[in-house]
Amino acid sequence: MLTRMKDNGAEFPSPTPRLRVLLPVLFSLLLTALLHANDADGPAKRGPDEVLLVSNENSPISKSVADDYAEKRKVKNVISIRCVDSAAKTDNETIPLAVYTQAIEKPIRDYLAAHQEIQFIVLTKGVPIRIRGAETGERGDRSSPDTPLNASVDSHLAAMDYQDIPDAVKIKITGSGATGVGWSNRYWNAKGPFSHAQYGGYLVTRLDGYTEADAKALVSRALTAEHGLLDGKILFDVQPIFGLGNKAEQPARIKGTVIKDESPWSDYNADMLNAHDLLNKRGIPDELDLTEKFIGHRSDLLGYCSWGSNDAKYSAEAYQSLAFAPGSICDTAVSTSGRTFLPTRGGQSLLVDLVAHGLTCGKGYTDEPLLQAIASPTILMDRYTAGYTMAESFYAASHFVGWQDIVVGDPLCCPYSGKDRPSP
Numbered sequence: 001m002l003t004r005m006k007d008n009g010a011e012f013p014s015p016t017p018r019l020r021v022l023l024p025v026l027f028s029l030l031l032t033a034l035l036h037a038n039d040a041d042g043p044a045k046r047g048p049d050e051v052l053l054v055s056n057e058n059s060p061i062s063k064s065v066a067d068d069y070a071e072k073r074k075v076k077n078v079i080s081i082r083c084v085d086s087a088a089k090t091d092n093e094t095i096p097l098a099v100y101t102q103a104i105e106k107p108i109r110d111y112l113a114a115h116q117e118i119q120f121i122v123l124t125k126g127v128p129i130r131i132r133g134a135e136t137g138e139r140g141d142r143s144s145p146d147t148p149l150n151a152s153v154d155s156h157l158a159a160m161d162y163q164d165i166p167d168a169v170k171i172k173i174t175g176s177g178a179t180g181v182g183w184s185n186r187y188w189n190a191k192g193p194f195s196h197a198q199y200g201g202y203l204v205t206r207l208d209g210y211t212e213a214d215a216k217a218l219v220s221r222a223l224t225a226e227h228g229l230l231d232g233k234i235l236f237d238v239q240p241i242f243g244l245g246n247k248a249e250q251p252a253r254i255k256g257t258v259i260k261d262e263s264p265w266s267d268y269n270a271d272m273l274n275a276h277d278l279l280n281k282r283g284i285p286d287e288l289d290l291t292e293k294f295i296g297h298r299s300d301l302l303g304y305c306s307w308g309s310n311d312a313k314y315s316a317e318a319y320q321s322l323a324f325a326p327g328s329i330c331d332t333a334v335s336t337s338g339r340t341f342l343p344t345r346g347g348q349s350l351l352v353d354l355v356a357h358g359l360t361c362g363k364g365y366t367d368e369p370l371l372q373a374i375a376s377p378t379i380l381m382d383r384y385t386a387g388y389t390m391a392e393s394f395y396a397a398s399h400f401v402g403w404q405d406i407v408v409g410d411p412l413c414c415p416y417s418g419k420d421r422p423s424p
């Protein structure tokens with residue numbers, strides 16, 4: 001019931017006590033609705049002022065790739081480091097912790113201290129990929145405790161300040177013949193744009209490939225895709241021999257601070273199935289293959305998730321026959337898909353081969369990561385096709401930092417973005 005009150009001779013309704021209680025609730029609901037209406041435009045647009053570009057002064061290729069990226073993306077935050085040139089030979093791709101700390105991390109830390117706007121770090125071909133003797137990472141599970149840990153340079157940088165965050169969690173990780181420790185990624189499965197201030201760490205990617213041209217092409221493809229995607233499909237190559245798992249349980253979170261074994265391989269199949277359902281609801285074309293055959297001979301792929309050389313029916317010829325469209329994104333459940341970015345023989349299937357076949361954005365691993373570290377297909381495809389950058393999509397989909405991960409491509413790549421909005 002409303003009562004009447006007078007103000008300057010005029011009468012107007014006065015809310016009852018019950019209505020006075022409800023008004024703040026109604027206001028909150030209205031505000032929430034307005035915020036969700038804005039979300040329909042897509043996540044915040046990210047810009048070049050949020051990027052720190054890193055080149056290796058000792059690598060002509062690194063300097064050339066950095067100059068190309070700075071020009072194409074109008075990046076002004078650029079620093080040069082002095083380190084061994086990993087583009088020269090395979091042995092240079094691995095460096096000891098002391099070299100990493102002094103030559104790579106220190107100059108980056110010094111720059112970041114004076115530039116709080118940075119959210120993304122871009123490394124270039126010629127910057128080493130692996131640290132031996134890292135503070136986190138893995139070693140063989142039969143090795144002595146004194147055996148140095150290996151971690152990717154990229155993932156170590158991504159967790160640079162985690163040790164100073166009170167609620168950051170370290171996880172002991174064992175499985176697939178490896179044991180070690182990594183940080184639980186605080187941005188995992190986050191529902192909003194990344195910010196260093198909120199989550200800690202940085203989103204680190206690199207521009208790399210077999211050649212200088214391959215590394216530069218990653219940026220050109222990202223820019224091309226932002227002007228419109230081709231009519232391609234996203235391919236999920238499930239291997240049913242491993243079991244299909246329960247897609248309702250995916251993506252699965254890490255529970256506790258100790259991982260004693262690798263997750264069942266059926267989980268990754270289930271995650272691909274869940275991602276397929278998500279894309280169907282969004283009307284995004286995809287191909288879900290449930291046969292035992294390893295799928296090849298596909299062109300204009302816009303996305304790709306598979307078991308790579310871990311597939312029970314893997315075919316190197318089929319893998320090498322895959323071709324990708326600008327804006328494409330990929331991860332494979334392969335332990336050492338990012339072990340090198342130089343020509344090599346033998347071993348597991350490599351991410352760098354797919355870069356040579358037109359891939360725009362991809363994720364690989366320098367050493368054994370366990371299946372838990374592979375990007376969740378559900379989260380990856382959800383974020384990327386909702387308009388998040390490829391860097392936000394990969395890191396939201398990945399459980400660990402300070403681990404073995406390498407994300408390849410332009411972090412600002414965002415071909416599904418909606419209307420431009422300010423960054424957080």
